[in-house]
Amino acid sequence: xxxxxxxxxxxxxxxxxxxxxxxxxxxxxxxxxxxxxxxxxxxxxxxxxxxxxxxxxxxxxxxxxxxxxxxxxxxxxxxxxxxxxxxxxxxxxxxxxxxxxxxxxxxxxxxxxxxxxxxxxxxxxxxxxxxxxxxxxxxxxxxxxxxxxxxxxxxxxxxxxxxxxxxxxxxxxxxxxxxxxxxxxxxxxxxxxxxxxxxxxxxxxxxxxxxxxxxxxxxxxxxxxxxxxxxxxxxxxxxxxxxxxxxxxxxxxxxxxxxxxxxxxxxxxxxxxxxxxxxxxxxxxxxxxxxxxx
Ligand code: SIN
Numbered sequence: 001x002x003x004x005x006x007x008x009x010x011x012x013x014x015x016x017x018x019x020x021x022x023x024x025x026x027x028x029x030x031x032x033x034x035x036x037x038x039x040x041x042x043x044x045x046x047x048x049x050x051x052x053x054x055x056x057x058x059x060x061x062x063x064x065x066x067x068x069x070x071x072x073x074x075x076x077x078x079x080x081x082x083x084x085x086x087x088x089x090x091x092x093x094x095x096x097x098x099x100x101x102x103x104x105x106x107x108x109x110x111x112x113x114x115x116x117x118x119x120x121x122x123x124x125x126x127x128x129x130x131x132x133x134x135x136x137x138x139x140x141x142x143x144x145x146x147x148x149x150x151x152x153x154x155x156x157x158x159x160x161x162x163x164x165x166x167x168x169x170x171x172x173x174x175x176x177x178x179x180x181x182x183x184x185x186x187x188x189x190x191x192x193x194x195x196x197x198x199x200x201x202x203x204x205x206x207x208x209x210x211x212x213x214x215x216x217x218x219x220x221x222x223x224x225x226x227x228x229x230x231x232x233x234x235x236x237x238x239x240x241x242x243x244x245x246x247x248x249x250x251x252x253x254x255x256x257x258x259x260x261x262x263x264x265x266x267x268x269x270x271x272x273x274x275x276x277x278x279x280x281x282x283x284x285x286x287x288x289x290x291x292x293x294x
Contacts, residue, residue: 009041018047021144021263022246023049030057030067030255038290039070046081046125047204050263051142051246059129059277061087064255068281074281075092075116075123077106078169078187092166093128093267098132107179109149109267111215114142114242114260117214118169119214120194121258124285132277133250137270141247143239145262148239149199152210160198160210161292164221165232168193173217173282187292201262201287209262211288228285238262250278262283 006015012027025047028038046052061084068074072088083107084090092104109240116123128140152160169191173183198220200211214236219228247268248256258265270276 002258007208008046010035010037012041013037014041014045017026017051017053018246020147020244020246021049021142022051022053024055026055028054030054030059031063033066034070037116041233042249043071043177043204045257046257048200048261050144051256051258054257055251057129057255057265058253059255060089064127064129064279064281068283072124072283072285075212075284076192077282089281091275091280091282092197093280095272095276109265110269111176111213112236112264113172113213114145114211114264115280116260117211117213118172118194119166121287122167122196122285125257125259125284126283127255127257127260128254128283129279130250130254130273130277131279132252134270134274134276136275137248138274139268140247140256140265141245141268142149142258142263142265143240143245145211145239145264147244148241149208149210151244152238157199163198163289164195165198165212165217166193166195166219166221167216168218169216172216180250196288197290199290200261201291202286203286203289205227206291207262208290211261212236213264217256253288261288 004016006013012025014023014025016023042052064085065074076088077083077091082092084092094104095106096103115126170183170188198209198212199208200215201208212232212235217232219225
């Protein structure tokens with residue numbers, strides 16, 4: 001982990017964004033096929049800083065997919081209507097309506113979450129590319145779950161170490177996305193609720209990260225929703241305090257690559273009369289685990 005200072009690796013320069021989360025990367029063109037050395041340096045920085053910002057990029061869907069595939073296989077989102085035609089690995093997030101239909105996922109992601117946490121093997125990371133954005137608002141805010149975990153008091157750490165949280169997309173959809181057409185039974189069958197440890201060990205660097213969210217978790221395993229909800233709210237609020245966060249104001253050509261194993265994010269509001277068009281690839285990950293320190 002590099003603190004505060006910039007560093008160079010594989011011909012690229014890296015500069016931390018905040019002390020808790022993020023590093024800006026310069027000297028790399030994602031339209032090119034990157035070397036193994038560049039990918040290893042990016043992977044290391046992602047594990048250490050949970051988010052990489054690469055500005056001034058110009059990538060086609062094929063180049064976006066090729067870059068993302070260097071980190072793992074890609075997910076195809078259960079909301080297949082919002083995937084880019086011909087490129088199901090690209091999930092469109094947008095408020096744009098064409099021919100009477102929304103071309104991408106709209107009005108969502110406003111609550112703190114980690115992408116695809118409701119899967120048995122949730123996503124490793126997401127590469128989010130800005131094509132169009134409003135001049136004001138529509139930022140994405142990120143929070144370090146390493147920093148949040150580190151700041152918990154010892155009693156909370158001990159309690160959370162033995163808890164599992166039930167991540168449930170159908171619950172989330174019904175509760176937070178009621179403006180969209182309901183999930184079909186076929187879609188629901190693909191995403192049954194799943195319990196994950198509330199603290200997960202990062203597989204690359206062994207650091208513990210808080211892994212829960214008020215919006216995606218319906219309840220703690222073995223506890224009622226009534227008991228769970230206030231505690232989930234309190235923990236999510238604790239984990240997303242300003243000292244753990246970074247708010248990214250988008251410019252077209254920005255690629256932000258974040259680590260879903262150690263960061264949560266949420267979309268900020270914007271005037272719906274302006275256009276926002278973002279393409280996301282979502283890299284497959286492993287089953288979360290928690291290993292106590294020896
Ligand atoms: C997402 O959750 O992947 C989208 C976030 C955003 O729209 O800013």
